[in-house]
Amino acid sequence: MSKWKVIKRVAISLVLALLLGTAAFCVTCVLLFDRSTRTIYDIPLPTVIVSSDPVVVARGEHLADSLGKCKQCHGPNLASGKDVKHGPFGISRGPNLTAGENGVRYTDAELARLIKHGVKRDGRSVIYMPSNETAWWPMDDVVALISYLRTVPPVDGEPGKIEFGTLAKLFDRMDLVTLDIARRIDHDAQQIAPSPAPTAQYGAYVAQLCIRCHREDFSGGPLPGAPPSMAVPSNLTPHETGLADWTYEDFDKLLTQGIRKNGKQLDPFMSLGAMGKLNEVEKRALWSYLRTLPARQSGG
Ligand code: HEC
Numbered sequence: 589m590s591k592w593k594v595i596k597r598v599a600i601s602l603v604l605a606l607l608l609g610t611a612a613f614c615v616t617c618v619l620l621f622d623r624s625t626r627t628i629y630d631i632p633l634p635t636v637i638v639s640s641d642p643v644v645v646a647r648g649e650h651l652a653d654s655l656g657k658c659k660q661c662h663g664p665n666l667a668s669g670k671d672v673k674h675g676p677f678g679i680s681r682g683p684n685l686t687a688g689e690n691g692v693r694y695t696d697a698e699l700a701r702l703i704k705h706g707v708k709r710d711g712r713s714v715i716y717m718p719s720n721e722t723a724w725w726p727m728d729d730v731v732a733l734i735s736y737l738r739t740v741p742p743v744d745g746e747p748g749k750i751e752f753g754t755l756a757k758l759f760d761r762m763d764l765v766t767l768d769i770a771r772r773i774d775h776d777a778q779q780i781a782p783s784p785a786p787t788a789q790y791g792a793y794v795a796q797l798c799i800r801c802h803r804e805d806f807s808g809g810p811l812p813g814a815p816p817s818m819a820v821p822s823n824l825t826p827h828e829t830g831l832a833d834w835t836y837e838d839f840d841k842l843l844t845q846g847i848r849k850n851g852k853q854l855d856p857f858m859s860l861g862a863m864g865k866l867n868e869v870e871k872r873a874l875w876s877y878l879r880t881l882p883a884r885q886s887g888g
């Protein structure tokens with residue numbers, strides 16, 4: 589056999605081995621995803637006593653608008669959201685949360701468990717709905733939100749929709765997208781936020797809302813798998829490539845009007861929907877927290 593033939597054979601074997609390895613990896617990821625989302629979590633239902641106190645209900649409505657983002661996905665009247673297309677990954681739709689047609693009819697305790705643990709009535713993980721970003725809520729806030737939900741008038745709506753394919757499952761296992769929620773929450777040692785105050789300590793919790801795009805260390809950088817046309821999340825640390833020269837007023841202008849310090853409009857990918865509804869305490873807390881971060885180069 590000539591030298592070239594040997595090289596060709598070795599090359600073909602290597603390519604085959606690589607293809608087989610990749611296929612095996614993908615199949616394993618999909619199996620692990622399916623197994624994880626079939627897991628029944630044994631989490632007791634908390635005791636919840638809802639209130640009709642207008643102050644509590646108003647706090648709950650604020651949470652549904654802002655930190656909970658409930659209206660962003662379940663519709664402005666909470667009677668179901670629109671179909672959201674997630675590019676090559678799939679489609680989702682938040683179900684009707686009111687007592688109208690197709691309403692989910694959760695009990696107060698089931699709602700509280702879902703918000704804090706990402707566990708549905710059937711004991712399995714909720715998919716895509718970000719309970720990992722509300723797991724830190726103090727119980728008073730969970731009660732306020734549920735108290736508000738009980739005042740929402742019944743409207744007929746749609747059931748939920750979750751259609752995520754192989755690529756989405758693969759990316760979830762590689763931690764590049766977040767679909768399988770309950771496995772990402774530490775159910776035994778939940779970190780609970782103190783009562784809301786304009787402090788860095790509280791801001792560290794509010795900042796959970798930003799991590800999905802601006803990264804764990806808030807240094808920003810391109811999102812995994814994002815096409816080059818997509819806006820790149822900014823560096824939020826006090827580095828010169830980040831928010832070093834920003835003031836609270838600049839930050840507030842961004843969150844309320846969507847105008848950046850450089851005068852440009854914020855890319856609609858960072859939707860101001862729920863974030864635009866943060867109150868003064870939450871914004872001050874966030875800002876205080878971002879100022880305590882070590883200055884980091886963009887993208888880590
Ligand atoms: C990012 C979008 C998103 C946000 C934010 C969101 N949800 Fe959902 N929610 C969904 C989707 C999608 C489903 C369907 C999930 C499924 O079937 O696993 C769902 C399902 C539910 C269900 C029914 C679970 C079941 O058994 O099918 C309830 C109850 C619910 N959400 C309440 C809330 C509340 C309360 C909030 C605010 C604290 C909220 N959601 C925030 C998207 C969202």
Ligand code: HEC
Nearest residue numbers: 797798801819820821822842848849853854855857858863
């Ligand atoms: C869905 C992804 C997403 C989430 C969630 C998100 N951001 Fe952003 N953010 C972006 C993107 C993308 C940009 C860059 C926008 C542009 O280029 O116009 C950005 C830009 C910014 C900027 C502007 C910086 C500059 O240089 O002008 C600030 C400040 C900011 N985000 C703060 C936050 C805070 C605080 C949160 C959490 C409360 C948050 N973001 C949540 C995606 C996100």
